[in-house]
Amino acid sequence: MSDRQQAKHPAATSRATSQNRLRCSAIRHDKQPCLAPALPDTAPPRCIFHSPQAQEGRRKGGRATRTAERAYKMLPSRLEPVMAGLEKAFADIAGGAPTFKRANALATLARAMIACVQAGELEDRMRQLEELVRANEQQQGTWGKQRQ
Numbered sequence: 001m002s003d004r005q006q007a008k009h010p011a012a013t014s015r016a017t018s019q020n021r022l023r024c025s026a027i028r029h030d031k032q033p034c035l036a037p038a039l040p041d042t043a044p045p046r047c048i049f050h051s052p053q054a055q056e057g058r059r060k061g062g063r064a065t066r067t068a069e070r071a072y073k074m075l076p077s078r079l080e081p082v083m084a085g086l087e088k089a090f091a092d093i094a095g096g097a098p099t100f101k102r103a104n105a106l107a108t109l110a111r112a113m114i115a116c117v118q119a120g121e122l123e124d125r126m127r128q129l130e131e132l133v134r135a136n137e138q139q140q141g142t143w144g145k146q147r148q
Helices: 003-008 052-064 067-074 077-094 100-147
Strands: none
Touching (some): 077 100
């Protein structure tokens, strides 16, 4: 950092806060020094936003919000290998030159993938209904015993 930039930003020269904590050594997107307090035991000193752990968390967060990730969360665990196989076959077929035969195969695989997701949703709804019926039966059983 040049002398002129340091004079313009006094926080850049003194990296300690009033509580004697180091400030983050990162440069923000607007080319200004980050003024956030640094996390303990980081070298170079980095704040929660610029630490390598935060960057890894953002990367994971981006992956977790993908449509495919959300679809896998809806599937029962026993259907995950089926869906993975369908996805692999879809990717293998989609990689070639577009032909009518290839498009037909992709459409068939897409229908199978949709059916897999729908089966998972139906299974989940059935499980919820069974739990409600069981809870209702238990509640009616206790009411019936109290009346006698």
